[in-house]
Amino acid sequence: MPALGVGVSQVSKQMGRTQALKRVDAAFAAGHVHGIIGPNGAGKTTLMRLLAGLLHPDKGAVSYSEQGEVVSSSQAKRVTGYFPQEPSLYPDLTCWEHLEFFRDLYGLPREAFAARAEELLQATDMAPFRDRPAGKLSGGMYKKLGLMCVLLNRPKLLLLDEPTVGVDPVSRQELWNLVYGFAGADMTVILSTSYMDEAARCAYVYVLDEGSLLASGAPRDVMQRFGVRDFAEIFLNHERK
Amino acid sequence: MNFSWRRARSIAYKEYKHIRRDPFTLAVTLILPLLFVGLFGFVIDLDYKNLRVYVRDNDQTSVSRRFLQEVASSGYFKLLPVHGQLELERALMRNDSPALMIIRQGFGRNIRNAQPGQVQLLADGTDNVQAGIMGTYIQGALQQAAAIFAKENPDISSLSAPAGERIRSRFLFNPELNSRWFIVPALSTIIIGFLAIVLTALTVAKEWENGSMELLLSTPVRPAEIVLGKLMPYFLLTFVDVLVVFVLALYVFRIPFLGSFALYMTACGVYITGALALGLLISVVTRQQQAAIQFAFAAGLLPSFIFSGFIFPIENMPLFFQYFTALFPQRWFLLISRTVFLSDAAPAVLGGALLAIVAFAAVMILLAVHKFKTDVEP
Numbered sequence: 193m194p195a196l197g198v199g200v201s202q203v204s205k206q207m208g209r210t211q212a213l214k215r216v217d218a219a220f221a222a223g224h225v226h227g228i229i230g231p232n233g234a235g236k237t238t239l240m241r242l243l244a245g246l247l248h249p250d251k252g253a254v255s256y257s258e259q260g261e262v263v264s265s266s267q268a269k270r271v272t273g274y275f276p277q278e279p280s281l282y283p284d285l286t287c288w289e290h291l292e293f294f295r296d297l298y299g300l301p302r303e304a305f306a307a308r309a310e311e312l313l314q315a316t317d318m319a320p321f322r323d324r325p326a327g328k329l330s331g332g333m334y335k336k337l338g339l340m341c342v343l344l345n346r347p348k349l350l351l352l353d354e355p356t357v358g359v360d361p362v363s364r365q366e367l368w369n370l371v372y373g374f375a376g377a378d379m380t381v382i383l384s385t386s387y388m389d390e391a392a393r394c395a396y397v398y399v400l401d402e403g404s405l406l407a408s409g410a411p412r413d414v415m416q417r418f419g420v421r422d423f424a425e426i427f428l429n430h431e432r433k
Numbered sequence: 434m435n436f437s438w439r440r441a442r443s444i445a446y447k448e449y450k451h452i453r454r455d456p457f458t459l460a461v462t463l464i465l466p467l468l469f470v471g472l473f474g475f476v477i478d479l480d481y482k483n484l485r486v487y488v489r490d491n492d493q494t495s496v497s498r499r500f501l502q503e504v505a506s507s508g509y510f511k512l513l514p515v516h517g518q519l520e521l522e523r524a525l526m527r528n529d530s531p532a533l534m535i536i537r538q539g540f541g542r543n544i545r546n547a548q549p550g551q552v553q554l555l556a557d558g559t560d561n562v563q564a565g566i567m568g569t570y571i572q573g574a575l576q577q578a579a580a581i582f583a584k585e586n587p588d589i590s591s592l593s594a595p596a597g598e599r600i601r602s603r604f605l606f607n608p609e610l611n612s613r614w615f616i617v618p619a620l621s622t623i624i625i626g627f628l629a630i631v632l633t634a635l636t637v638a639k640e641w642e643n644g645s646m647e648l649l650l651s652t653p654v655r656p657a658e659i660v661l662g663k664l665m666p667y668f669l670l671t672f673v674d675v676l677v678v679f680v681l682a683l684y685v686f687r688i689p690f691l692g693s694f695a696l697y698m699t700a701c702g703v704y705i706t707g708a709l710a711l712g713l714l715i716s717v718v719t720r721q722q723q724a725a726i727q728f729a730f731a732a733g734l735l736p737s738f739i740f741s742g743f744i745f746p747i748e749n750m751p752l753f754f755q756y757f758t759a760l761f762p763q764r765w766f767l768l769i770s771r772t773v774f775l776s777d778a779a780p781a782v783l784g785g786a787l788l789a790i791v792a793f794a795a796v797m798i799l800l801a802v803h804k805f806k807t808d809v810e811p
Binding site for chain 1 (some may be wrong): 437439440442445446447450454455556643644645646647649650651653654694786808809810811
């Protein structure tokens with residue numbers, strides 16, 4: 193099955209008293225790495241949760257497609273991997289126990305799992321830490337374990353909410369290498385980040401501020417449109433206005 | 434997506450690992466039942482022994498002395514003789530004894546003439562339980578004395594009158610009304626009704642608070658699989674507690690077990706399931722550990738102690754509460770537990786009670802699954 197494309201049309205979402213998203217339109221083309229960038233409180237997590245089917249839009253719709261064909265949200269959920277920003281692993285379970293747990297949740301056959309788990313452990317350099325509890329992993333290793341768990345199922349859509357937050361620069365680089373290593377024709381990656389320098393690494397960026405989408409497109413095009421040299425300037429200028 | 438046993442099992446196995454690595458849960462599960470058994474089985478004793486009772490014998494005959502001897506030999510009373518009216522009044526004023534007994538003049542003569550012997554008992558009504566029990570003891574001692582007296586004096590025809598002319602009370606199944614026999618079989622009701630609810634009340638709320646629920650809900654796992662997976666390990670854990678209490682009841686407290694063991698174990702299984710599911714429901718609805726534990730305490734402790742019949746007999750409650758208690762499985766399980774320990778009642782006698790706990794468990798599981806949110810909407 194090839195990668196999933198995702199469409200967001202006129203999506204609004206209220207979270208408590210805050211209007212978290214205001215009529216957001218976006219089209220995430222299949223097989224690319226997409227970055228949702230914005231400062232804290234921009235609405236990135238709300239958008240990621242909507243894409244993961246964990247929140248429902250008040251207005252508008254989220255749609256999924258595969259080679260132009262519409263895919264239902266329940267079907268899409270089965271082939272979507274989502275790793276939240278907040279710590280969401282079990283501190284007392286080891287890396288290997290996490291992988292086994294997710295193997296059963298995804299219903300993977302044991303042989304296929306063994307090969308995939310080994311492949312992921314090698315790719316992430318996590319093999320020596322397979323028996324270490326998640327609670328005792330460093331920030332970077334913790335994120336890698338989360339990534340391994342959601343990649344076990346070979347998702348067609350990978351959603352990563354701020355995967356590099358709280359991670360040292362070396363691990364950040366490693367995580368990006370991993371994302372690029374696994375992304376391809378059969379997997380669409382959508383990640384959110386508040387690190388402006390990371391925007392340039394994405395094929396397409398979506399600039400989000402205070403719940404509104406300010407711009408989207410290839411990073412270079414977006415910067416040209418705003419007449420800025422880096423993404424931080426976009427938000428600073430927007431704030432001044 | 435259909436229900437998957439594999440996913441339910443994986444949740445159960447994960448939960449088992451959490452329990453094994455969490456000394457607090459293990460300690461609570463193992464220590465709490467022992468605490469309950471110790472507290473209710475050893476410390477709280479509703480049987481009164483050596484009650485100080487002042488006695489004024491105005492009759493002073495061999496019959497009255499024989500009666501007093503019989504009362505004293507029961508072991509329940511420590512008789513303190515008082516002489517003269519003045520001393521009697523002083524004893525009354527001192528208020529240092531739960532009762533005062535006066536044997537009227539002519540007690541012995543009446544008995545010899547086949548008339549009722551009259552004894553006045555002044556009991557301190559501030560402790561109504563003690564006063565009631567004392568009345569029962571004195572009655573018993575009177576009957577005992579009468580029987581012995583009849584045996585020793587076969588010539589007195591009145592005491593060998595046909596049985597039908599005298600009232601005889603016999604307590605079936607617990608002839609001595611031993612309170613321990615009454616309390617210990619009920620302890621499983623309290624322990625499960627409290628512990629099981631508290632144990633599961635934390636599990637789902639904990640996943641919401643530590644963020645793992647968001648990741649879990651993004652996988653194909655279904656609410657029914659999470660509910661069932663979380664029930665399984667706690668079911669086994671609580672069942673171990675039931676067996677521990679059962680063994681203590683039989684071998685430490687020497688409570689007879691006359692009913693069907695299979696019936697009792699089945700009832701335990703159903704009752705545990707219902708209590709665990711109620712805990713899960715609380716957890717699913719509150720999504721916060723602190724709120725969940727408060728609800729669990731209220732839902733576990735109150736009905737277990739007050740609405741189960743453990744402390745207050747259901748029959749003595751106002752009619753509304755008699756019906757109200759029917760909503761709580763504690764009431765029905767307590768009935769089953771006491772009945773199967775102390776009598777060999779046919780399973781059909783307990784059919785209604787068994788049906789009630791089955792219905793409760795089923796409703797709780799369905800509600801927990803139904804209320805389980807599959808998204809992170811507030």
